[in-house]
Every structure is written in C-alpha cells, then in structure tokens.
Amino acid sequence: MGISKVEICCGEKDETHGIKVHINDDNATLQDLLDAWQPLCDDEKLRKLYAEGQHHACRACKVNCCNTAYVIPDLIAFKKMAALNRLDYPQFVARYFQQEKLKAGLLRMQPNPCIFLQNNLCTVYPVRSLICRFYLCCKLAGETEQLIYSLSWTGAAATQLFAEERGLLQTSPEYGLTSFDLMFKELIEDYRHDPNVQLFMQAGEYSDIPLAPFI
Ligand code: SF4
Ligand code: SF4
Known part of the structure; x- marks a missing residue:
C-alpha cells in the first residue's frame, strides 16, 4: 500500500506536541486533508478537553461546541449548504444567517x-464548513493549527467577497459590533487580499484546492 498524500499523527508520542498533519505529496489537496482529518472526530482514544469523560466522540457530544460556535462558512460550504437546503443565495442568507450581523457586514450563521x-447532531454534516470540520477540542501542533486556521479564514474571506459581489450584505459600518465581531471582521480583512482567496473563488470542490500554497 502506498503512502497517503496526507497523514495525521496523534499517537502517544505526539500527545505532548499535539495532533500534527504531515503532507507527503506536493499535489495533495484540501480534500485529502479533510479525508485524513475526519476520523479524528470519532476517535475515542484522543483526549478531548470538553468531551464527556474526555474521550467521547464528537457525534452527539452533549457539551457540543456547535452550541456556541461563531461560524462564518468558507465559500465551498456556503454554496453546498444553500444547495442542500434548495435555496438560492439571498434566501439562504435571509433564513440561516444572523440578521443583525449581516447589517454589520458579517456572514455569521445563526x-x-x-x-x-438538532438533538446534538449537525443536520448539514457532510457539507459543514471548514471551521466546523477542523475544530477539535484537542491539542494541536503549532504549524497544524496555523495551516487549518489559514485554510478556514481564506475560505471565509472568499465567502465575504462572493457575498459582497452579489450584494448579499447590507454594510453599515456604524452598526454596533461586539469585540468578537470586530476580531472576525479584522481577520476577514487580513485575508481578503491573500491571493489564495482566488483558489476558493474558482473551486467547486475541496479537491480543486491545492494545499501547497497554504504551507
Ligand atoms: S470538538 Fe466539540 S463536539 Fe467534539 S468533543 Fe469537543 S466540544 Fe464536543
Ligand atoms: S454547521 Fe453543523 S458542525 Fe457547524 S456549528 Fe452548525 S451544527 Fe455544528
């Protein structure tokens, strides 16, 4: 059997350093990373800070991070979640996003x-956004944290540009922003001019996005 394009190390030897991504192939894509990452969610050997007994799988977790998550979806997930719900983009934004944040120029899901x-389970799980896919209440190695952070926020900045181009946001800068809103707005601003945003703008699938430019 050949070596996988992306491997995740989370065995005992890595426990002190955290979960670590190894990219073994220059042609690896974001989909390869997601495929390698997905089993971590259900891995009951991992130490998860907030999980019941510290080892419960994410599935049906009762202290679910989804209760409090601040989700600005990446553009691939944004399009797929709208399609799954059979809504055009203005309808999707109107029904599923926080209206007062839209007025502040932020696409935050309600x-x-x-x-x-619903019942501690995600009803859009196969098409949930990168922020949701990558979040694990586990220790991560520094460079791995940076990689998934960069992918998630580049994707979110692409959603922001896409929404602005289509007039989906009603931006009134004076609208009251919390410190969290301001932090996320600044992050989007930091990433919006990153050339990698175009990779998300042009892609239909995560397999269209190479990992190499993010490393
Ligand atoms: S990552 Fe979220 S869902 Fe998974 S165990 Fe931690 S709090 Fe629960
Ligand atoms: S989209 Fe799904 S995974 Fe993401 S916060 Fe909502 S319920 Fe959780």
Missing part, C-alpha cells in the same frame, strides 16, 4: 445553538 444543530 448561533446559540447553531441553526443546523
């Missing part, structure tokens, strides 16, 4: 709990 959470 929270507390997330509008897609």
